[in-house]
Amino acid sequence: MKPRAHGEHSRRARCFTGVTVYGATNVDVVVTGAGQAGLSAAYHLRRRGFAPYRGFVVLDADSAPGGAWAHRSPSLRMATVHGFHDLPDFELPTPDPGAPAREVVPGYFAAYEAKHALPVVRPVRVRAVQPRPDGRLLIETDAGDWSARALINATGTWTRPFLPHYPGHFAGRQLHYADYRGPGSFAGQRVVVVGGGASAIQVLSEVAEVAETVWVTRTPPVYHDGPFTPEVGRAVVAKVEERVRQGLPVRSVVSVTGLGPSVAYRRAEELGALDRRPMFDRLTEHGIAWGDRELTADAIVWATGFRPEIAHLAPLGLRSPGGGIRTDGTQAAADPRVHLVGYGPSASTVGANRAGRSAVNAIVKLLGEPSEAPVRVQPL
């Protein structure tokens, strides 16, 4: 069957999938996103008998493996990441602590996709997921449409950096952590770093080597002295889980883990960069101000977190009155065909691994046996 030539996107998808994309291609399960959460889900789908491409696909907006890790600052080294858990059934060989995480982790993900022959189709951006009258889900993308009986959403947060609003206008340089690329361009300046999490500490530990830093946080940072034990982890996850159960907007696990004695933390402390100040009231042309006290600055780095990338799920009407998507485990309370992994309590590498497995278990219960062969369906 000859594929319809309707531009680069369909050629791209055809080349990666080996399936012909007319209208919509039918599979049992579509996974959106090939970061840690999507790859874990894909691994478990394979284990439970879903055939690559025929039974399920993973659609990923990036042009290469790595998920969010491929976009992090080149200055983030394996020694300074908060902690990294291997994907199921394939160990990350002990990395050089000085190696950039944005090279090591994407290399590992690429090897993982190849080892388990995972059907990742990229670059494919999911634009919207629509309910179909026949009970299936229509996944509309920039490279043709797919139709599925269930969806595992694993689109992460990296593409939704959160910038809080403060009154006033600052004429200097401002950037979010997502655009931070290391300390080099701040040499000799005064830099305000906003945020109380591990990302802010990473920025402080690097920028304070070459510049004067001012650290401001909305609430006093939460410290834990000891290592990040499983008990600490469980307590943190429980907090985030409770919000999601109530249908409130999620907070990431990493945002509530508190600050531990990490390599970055110790370095920032040595450099005297952890003298925290309360949040300023407003921006001024040349800096920041608390009441009538102004402090001039050259740059502001907003290490203020991320929000879940879920806008494409809007047509499904999953949001609860609290503004978040209420889930039971990974399953959307409003639609049992939809699972969110790497979301809320599972937004960490270890959480994403577990969420992938439990989403697939629930989908197997819902769908029963995988279908035998793909069926082509017409677009709505």
Ligand SMILES: Cc1cc2nc3c(=O)[nH]c(=O)nc-3n(C[C@H](O)[C@H](O)[C@H](O)COP(=O)(O)OP(=O)(O)OC[C@H]3O[C@@H](n4cnc5c(N)ncnc54)[C@H](O)[C@@H]3O)c2cc1C
């Ligand atoms: C700044 C920061 C630091 C962190 N540090 C750590 C740490 O040290 N240790 C730790 O355990 N966890 C850390 N986390 C959390 C952790 O990175 C993630 O929770 C984990 O890697 C799981 O990623 P994911 O698969 O959910 O998302 P991602 O890795 O972001 O992958 C999402 C994928 O979905 C794709 N995508 C997005 N939108 C679409 C769309 N519409 N259509 C198709 N594809 C799409 C993206 O291209 C991407 O490939 C950190 C998170 C942040 C934000």
